[in-house]
Amino acid sequence: MKLIKYILVLLMTITCLRAENDLTAADKLFFKDIQKAVAGDQAERLATMVLYPLTVKIDTGNVVLKAPRDFVDMYKRIITAKVKQAVNDQQSDTLFKSWRGLMIGRGQIWFDLVKLEDESKDFAYKIIAINPLAPSQSPQ
Numbered sequence: 001m002k003l004i005k006y007i008l009v010l011l012m013t014i015t016c017l018r019a020e021n022d023l024t025a026a027d028k029l030f031f032k033d034i035q036k037a038v039a040g041d042q043a044e045r046l047a048t049m050v051l052y053p054l055t056v057k058i059d060t061g062n063v064v065l066k067a068p069r070d071f072v073d074m075y076k077r078i079i080t081a082k083v084k085q086a087v088n089d090q091q092s093d094t095l096f097k098s099w100r101g102l103m104i105g106r107g108q109i110w111f112d113l114v115k116l117e118d119e120s121k122d123f124a125y126k127i128i129a130i131n132p133l134a135p136s137q138s139p140q
Contacts, residue, residue: 022097023092023093023095023097023102026113026125027092027095027097027102027125028092028093028095030049030111030125031090031092031095031102031104031111032092033049034046034049034087034104034109034111034127035087035088035090037049038079038083038084038087038088039084039087039088041075041079043071043072043075043079044068044072046071046075046079046127047068047069047071047072047075048068049111049125049126049127050065050068050071050126050127050130051114051126051127051128052065052066052067052068053065053066054071054127054128054129054130056074056078056130056131056132057131057132057133058074058077058078058132058133059077059132059133063077063078077132078130078132079130079132080132082108082132082134082136083105083108083109083130083132085105085136086104086105086106086108086109086134086136087104087105087108087109089105090104090105100112101128101129105134105136106134106135106136107129107131107134108130108131108132108134108136109127109129109130109131110127110128110129110130110131111125111126111127111128112125112126112128113125114126114128
């Protein structure tokens, strides 16, 4: 029993210690898809990339997006000029990656590979957080 606990702790530790530099081609490809959708103001396309429900803090408070339609309706309040700039300025080779996922900018968007809760039990990349109020630059 102790051996099983030890192995589980070891596996969890290894999983949580992903290095920042272990970006995969799939990580970069999903980022590029986000970048293209944001650059083209493709709200419907971006809405399909989000893991729902998603709580987003905007200037008037928190909003809970339960479905792609909610995202499309709130698109201009969520994908602000600061978010667009962060996505545009980000290079795929310099994405920050940790056990929490992959970060664009200074936390404007986070995405990760997640297990889908449908019948297929497949994994897919999804946007897991959008932070329109995140700072756009490093503090001086």
